[in-house]
Amino acid sequence: MFTIGHGTRTTEELAGLLRAAGAARVIDVRRYPASRRHPHFSRQELEHSLPALRVAxxxxxxxxxxxxTRRDSDGAGPGPTRHPAWRNASFGAYADYMDTPAFRDALEELPGDAAGEEPAAIMCAETLWWRCHRRLIADALVVAGCEVVHILDERTRQRHELHPNARVDEHGRPVYDVGVQRALLDRTPETVRSSGTTPPKR
Structure with missing residues (x-):
C-alpha cells in the first residue's frame, strides 16, 4: 500500500507520481473531499480526471x-483515551476513532486492496505524511501485516515503520502509550528522526 498527499500539484503530476510508483488506484481518505484553493482535487473532479489518466x-x-472528535469514537468505549502519548489533539482523536468498529471494518478492506492486481495509494491533502492522519492509518496497516510506502516526490519514497510510542495490544491494534512522559509526538521533524526516518529537504 502507498500513501500520498496531493498538496499543490496538478492532477497530471499526481497521476504521474502514482503510476511511477506502480499504484493504479487512489483511495481518497479526506473526510471532506473538496478544496477551494485547488478545485481540481474535489471528489467530483477526481472521479473523472484520474480515470482519464489511467488511475482508478x-x-x-x-x-x-x-x-x-471524541464524539466520533463512542464505539471505542467509555473512559479516558488509550492513547495518551499523542499531544496533538487531532491525532489523539483519530487514534481514539481507530478503536471503533467502523474504522476496523474499513481497515480490513485495505490490505486486500494492496494485495490485488491494482496496487492502491491512500490519498489526503497534506503532502507530508507525518503531518497527516495517514501516519495513523499506516501504523494500523503495518500492524495488520501490510507494507506501507509514502510517496513524497518523484525521487523520495519512505517505507513506514510503526511509531516508537506505539505498541501492539492483545487484539493486534496499535496503542499509543509508550514513554508517555517523554512523548514529543506533536514535534513532527524530531519524531520522524526518532523513528529512523528522515524527512526530505524542502
Whole structure:
C-alpha cells in the first residue's frame, strides 16, 4: 500500500507520481473531499480526471477520513483515551476513532486492496505524511501485516515503520502509550528522526 498527499500539484503530476510508483488506484481518505484553493482535487473532479489518466479513484473518507472528535469514537468505549502519548489533539482523536468498529471494518478492506492486481495509494491533502492522519492509518496497516510506502516526490519514497510510542495490544491494534512522559509526538521533524526516518529537504 502507498500513501500520498496531493498538496499543490496538478492532477497530471499526481497521476504521474502514482503510476511511477506502480499504484493504479487512489483511495481518497479526506473526510471532506473538496478544496477551494485547488478545485481540481474535489471528489467530483477526481472521479473523472484520474480515470482519464489511467488511475482508478474511490472515496472512503466517511469511514477513514480525519478531523475526528471524541464524539466520533463512542464505539471505542467509555473512559479516558488509550492513547495518551499523542499531544496533538487531532491525532489523539483519530487514534481514539481507530478503536471503533467502523474504522476496523474499513481497515480490513485495505490490505486486500494492496494485495490485488491494482496496487492502491491512500490519498489526503497534506503532502507530508507525518503531518497527516495517514501516519495513523499506516501504523494500523503495518500492524495488520501490510507494507506501507509514502510517496513524497518523484525521487523520495519512505517505507513506514510503526511509531516508537506505539505498541501492539492483545487484539493486534496499535496503542499509543509508550514513554508517555517523554512523548514529543506533536514535534513532527524530531519524531520522524526518532523513528529512523528522515524527512526530505524542502
Amino acid at each position: 479513484y474511490e472515496w472512503r473518507g466517511e469511514e477513514l477520513g480525519g478531523r475526528r
